[in-house]
Amino acid sequence: QKEVEQDPGPLSVPEGAIVSLNCTYSNSAFQYFMWYRQYSRKGPELLMYTYSSGNKEDGRFTAQVDKSSKYISLFIRDSQPSDSATYLCAMTATYSGGGADGLTFGKGTHLIIQP
């Protein structure tokens, strides 16, 4: 079983829809959860960062972590064509002190927002 499972898509939705992106994981030690957005021909950029269980909201984006189910989600409200990108989840167990060398990534979900 892979450590982090993420449906690669593509996921295609109409503009204005609510988008739900998800990852499941198997390592119960993971405590720090991130979502990165990657546009075509660009590197990933950090979108959301959460610690442990709970919700975090930033504008149209909400990150949700359910550690009991080992399941994380990213919701995008009022989706825009500019949200079309690949979204990667990432997670790690502890601060290494030397940086993010412990990050485990999902494969990424390719999201398409249709105008």
Added chain:
Amino acid sequence: ETGVTQTPRHLVMGMTNKKSLKCEQHLGHNAMYWYKQSAKKPLELMFVYSLEERVENNSVPSRFSPECPNSSHLFLHLHTLQPEDSALYLCASSQGPGDTSTNEKLFFGSGTQLSVL
């Protein structure tokens, strides 16, 4: 220039060539990374440097050789690569040693798209 800059953006090389990828970060970070991104696969961590010392080498073949001359620059030297090494190579940086939440936040460059013929 700001952020993390990678050159070249594209590289085509034969299996017998030697080439180098360059990364420069302008964020004042102390940790730098090389990742490999292949189609349909998760990002794979290759190397980590913290304060110019290599702290991780994830069983990467010796045909990939990293170099970190200072905390702002990172190189990946390539020689006798195989076609399966074709991928997007991403450089990233982070705050580095310490115990704040910023340490785990990576800032990526746009990558070098490598094709090995």
